[in-house]
Amino acid sequence: RRGWIEVVCGSMFSGKTEELIRRLKRAKIARQRVEIFKPALDTRYHVEDVVSHNANSIRSTPVALAQEMLLLAAGSDVVGIDEAQFFDESLIDVCVQLANRGTRVIVAGLDMDFQGQPFGPMPALMAVAEFVTKVHAVCVCCGEIASYSFRVSASEDKILLGETDAYEARCRPCFLAGMQEK
Numbered sequence: 795r796r797g798w799i800e801v802v803c804g805s806m807f808s809g810k811t812e813e814l815i816r817r818l819k820r821a822k823i824a825r826q827r828v829e830i831f832k833p834a835l836d837t838r839y840h841v842e843d844v845v846s847h848n849a850n851s852i853r854s855t856p857v858a859l860a861q862e863m864l865l866l867a868a869g870s871d872v873v874g875i876d877e878a879q880f881f882d883e884s885l886i887d888v889c890v891q892l893a894n895r896g897t898r899v900i901v902a903g904l905d906m907d908f909q910g911q912p913f914g915p916m917p918a919l920m921a922v923a924e925f926v927t928k929v930h931a932v933c934v935c936c937g938e939i940a941s942y943s944f945r946v947s948a949s950e951d952k953i954l955l956g957e958t959d960a961y962e963a964r965c966r967p968c969f970l971a972g973m974q975e976k
């Protein structure tokens with residue numbers, strides 16, 4: 795069996811989760827064994843859904859550490875990982891190991907944080923992946939193609955969870971203008 799790594803990245807609201815779900819659903823139609831993971835940012839362990847902003851959803855398993863996926867994905871042909879930016883750097887080696895043993899790995903995550911900086915393990919994952927897809931949102935200010943996630947609130951924490959109305963998809967000029975106003 796041949797494995798490889800696919801990365802789907804972009805800003806918030808760019809359709810990363812939608813695209814991940816689309817690819818995983820097609821793999822299921824082809825009768826492949828599919829497993830979906832996302833980082834457990836709290837300590838609760840239970841099956842949760844990966845949900846896109848247009849309310850498409852698919853069952854997923856939250857994991858606290860990337861390494862857990864090596865065991866949990868033992869029998870899988872295809873592994874999907876959403877919100878990958880929240881894992882630490884060990885995710886890179888885990889994805890490489892999965893691909894090396896024949897698994898198709900599809901990783902979705904934010905390429906940049908709210909300050910426009912590369913986010914966590916994403917840049918390295920993009921380097922080692924066979925396929926990289928950047929998807930784009932619509933700038934809420936001007937309607938152009940948006941690559942940035944602008945944080946509307948003043949918080950400086952890298953991870954600000956919960957409300958999606960804390961962020962706006964913005965194009966480069968509108969992102970820059972917003973950052974200068976802060």
Ligand code: ADP
Pocket residue numbers: 804805806807808809810811812813845846847848930931932933934963
């Ligand atoms: P991501 O996982 O990248 O955050 P999702 O797949 O969850 O994105 O959601 C994409 C959906 O978000 C779009 O299909 C659309 O319905 C909705 N949406 C809301 N705001 C925007 C925006 N500014 N640009 C594009 N899509 C948006």
Ligand code: MG
Pocket residue numbers: 810811812845846876877
């Ligand atoms: Mg998403």
